[in-house]
Amino acid sequence: MGNSKRITMQAAAELVKNGSSLTFSGFTIWRRPIAFVFELIRQKKTGIHLIEVNGGPQTEFLVGAGCVDVWESCWVGHELYGKYGANLSRKVGTKEIIVEDYSHAEMMFRFSAAASGAPYAVTQTSLGTDIHNPEYDMLGRAGRRDGKRVAKKKYIFAEDPFFDAGQVVLIPAVKVDVAVLCVQQVGEEGTVRVGGQYYSDPEACRAADVTIVVAEEIVPEEYLRRNADQNTIPSFEVDYIVECPYGAHPTGMFGRYDVDGAFLKDFYANTRTQEGFDAFAKEWVFGLDHIAYLEKLGWARMLKLRANTALNYSPRR
Amino acid sequence: MSEYASPEEYNLADLLCCAASREVRNNEIVFAGTGLPMVAIMLGQKTHAPNLKLIFEAGTLDGRPPELPTSVGDARCETGASRSSGLNDAFSIAQRGLVDLGYLGGAEIDKYGNVNTTCIGNYLEPDLRLTGSGGNPDINSFSKRTVFIMVHEKRRFVENVSYITSPGWRVKKWPGGEWVHRRELYGSAYQGGPSAVISTAGVFRFDEHDGHMYLDTYHPGKTVEEVKSLCQFDLDVSRVKGETAPPTREELRIIHEVLDPDEIFIPKNKPKA
Numbered sequence: 001m002g003n004s005k006r007i008t009m010q011a012a013a014e015l016v017k018n019g020s021s022l023t024f025s026g027f028t029i030w031r032r033p034i035a036f037v038f039e040l041i042r043q044k045k046t047g048i049h050l051i052e053v054n055g056g057p058q059t060e061f062l063v064g065a066g067c068v069d070v071w072e073s074c075w076v077g078h079e080l081y082g083k084y085g086a087n088l089s090r091k092v093g094t095k096e097i098i099v100e101d102y103s104h105a106e107m108m109f110r111f112s113a114a115a116s117g118a119p120y121a122v123t124q125t126s127l128g129t130d131i132h133n134p135e136y137d138m139l140g141r142a143g144r145r146d147g148k149r150v151a152k153k154k155y156i157f158a159e160d161p162f163f164d165a166g167q168v169v170l171i172p173a174v175k176v177d178v179a180v181l182c183v184q185q186v187g188e189e190g191t192v193r194v195g196g197q198y199y200s201d202p203e204a205c206r207a208a209d210v211t212i213v214v215a216e217e218i219v220p221e222e223y224l225r226r227n228a229d230q231n232t233i234p235s236f237e238v239d240y241i242v243e244c245p246y247g248a249h250p251t252g253m254f255g256r257y258d259v260d261g262a263f264l265k266d267f268y269a270n271t272r273t274q275e276g277f278d279a280f281a282k283e284w285v286f287g288l289d290h291i292a293y294l295e296k297l298g299w300a301r302m303l304k305l306r307a308n309t310a311l312n313y314s315p316r317r
Numbered sequence: 318m319s320e321y322a323s324p325e326e327y328n329l330a331d332l333l334c335c336a337a338s339r340e341v342r343n344n345e346i347v348f349a350g351t352g353l354p355m356v357a358i359m360l361g362q363k364t365h366a367p368n369l370k371l372i373f374e375a376g377t378l379d380g381r382p383p384e385l386p387t388s389v390g391d392a393r394c395e396t397g398a399s400r401s402s403g404l405n406d407a408f409s410i411a412q413r414g415l416v417d418l419g420y421l422g423g424a425e426i427d428k429y430g431n432v433n434t435t436c437i438g439n440y441l442e443p444d445l446r447l448t449g450s451g452g453n454p455d456i457n458s459f460s461k462r463t464v465f466i467m468v469h470e471k472r473r474f475v476e477n478v479s480y481i482t483s484p485g486w487r488v489k490k491w492p493g494g495e496w497v498h499r500r501e502l503y504g505s506a507y508q509g510g511p512s513a514v515i516s517t518a519g520v521f522r523f524d525e526h527d528g529h530m531y532l533d534t535y536h537p538g539k540t541v542e543e544v545k546s547l548c549q550f551d552l553d554v555s556r557v558k559g560e561t562a563p564p565t566r567e568e569l570r571i572i573h574e575v576l577d578p579d580e581i582f583i584p585k586n587k588p589k590a
Contacts (some may be wrong), residue, residue: 009538013564024512026390027375027376027389027390027404028375028388028389028390029390030390030391030392032376053404054451055449067394073449074450074451074452075448075449075450075451076448076449077448079351079387079388080351080352080387080388080582084446084447084448085446085448086447089445089446089447091441092436092443092446093445093446093513099446099449101450102450103450103452103453103454103455104374104408104450104451104452104453104454104455105408105411105412105452105455106455108404108405108408109405109408112405118571123412124412124458124503124504124505124506125408125412125454125455125458125459126454126455126458126483126484127458127484127488127499127502127503128481128488128489128490128491128499128502129431129454129481129482129484129489130435130440130480130481130482130489130499131450131454131482132491133331133440133489133491133493133494134492136440136441157491160504160505162506164504164505165504165505165506166502166503166504166505166506167502167503167504168504196401197375197376197377197390197393197394197395197401197402197403198376198394198401198402198403198418199375199390199404200378200403200404200405201403202403203403203405203585208564211326237361252390252391252392254392254395255392255470258392259388259391261387275558277531286409295382301449307392311396312392312395312396313384313391313392313393315384316384316579317578317579
């Protein structure tokens, strides 16, 4: 096996074709593959169909850069560092993007269905809300529901046929071409060990046709196999691995580094307009590779974010 | 119970935090959102509800964070937790009906407790796209009680919200969109609904039969008429109990010395110059 799965960040980003459907690891402002996302922007991807359990800075970067055509999810923002996704909001206003809204649990269950090979999930969440307003099927309105990679319907109501539980809603499994996970450790053969909450990473990985893992470090496979009970994802579900320390910055990584709140605050404040976003991209994305990005951030900033290895976060005092 | 603080000793965020913390009961399983609710729940844990169990949406179950997390995905959440997992666990636990109480927020609310966090204006041509639902409708669908914490402005307490993101007591039955009591839609999943709205003007509750919001208490310094005038819908003020109880000195000490000493969510009260 050896190092056959190991590729460069540039090669990894080239695996995402224009028009691909894509998803990521993490949760809001934690463990997002930002270094990978910046490489997608450098490669000027277009027509991405982004399907996320929840969004975050990675969504905002890709949407601001004009890479995304369709976003299916439930939430985007920067938590307390920026209350909503200003780039997405702007492009909804100008109709440069199609947004399909589901609830958070619905998105999770859609990934769970895909990860278990089921065509759809059944739930009782969000009944009576506008998420199920038939007028608000945005992919349907856009004529994108081909029944192949996009489900024929946004949802279907049914009555529980087994126990008379009442109304249920059937929601389609997601169809994802590529999942990109950003984690602490991956073995040379692809075994993943996530530290801390694993969010929806196992489902995102198994749901996708191709999974790329971007890790803080690639470790000997044998090391991870000594304690298989601590591993999150089996080797064969991972197709490619990339080593990239601080690859989630400015989002945080349990046990390694905290969220760079100041970076996100600045991004949120300065990218309300397209000109603002373009200036951000010029400064932080184009013309830099990951090492140059880290050098620009500087040691002082990165050391301040570095987690205490006993606490798994950087204590405030 | 220590004595109540006088008005110059606390600010509005303190008042909201304390009012919110009083909604939680001991031994309950509580779904915690980011921000002020997190401080409120942890305040409850350190006062009248030491045995409450905290669930973070990102996957931490029965967490006991020693330092305030800045979001539910935060590494701080899982320190001392019973289990660290993922969203599938958190939402399955909610759908299983194990959650007693959830704390939520919103941009707009109507008289039935329907809340909007998705957009302002027509969804198809929005004036402003907001964050979207997050787990708001899920927690609100499955918890026995939910508490909303909101900024009180007339443009937010509306006759009809721009978009029903999260279900109140009377919701829309699709595909037609007729208003029905949520009991009629949720079948076996029905356990309750919004139990309180804690705004910057007062505390509101709901008549579970007709689904209407009513004023329970108004905050110190406000009047019933003032609160009524801050709602676009006709607010029921027939059951007002009086003023919202202020924070106690002990609650203020816990908030500012123990839970949020760095003023991440709750600013310290600045004496007026």
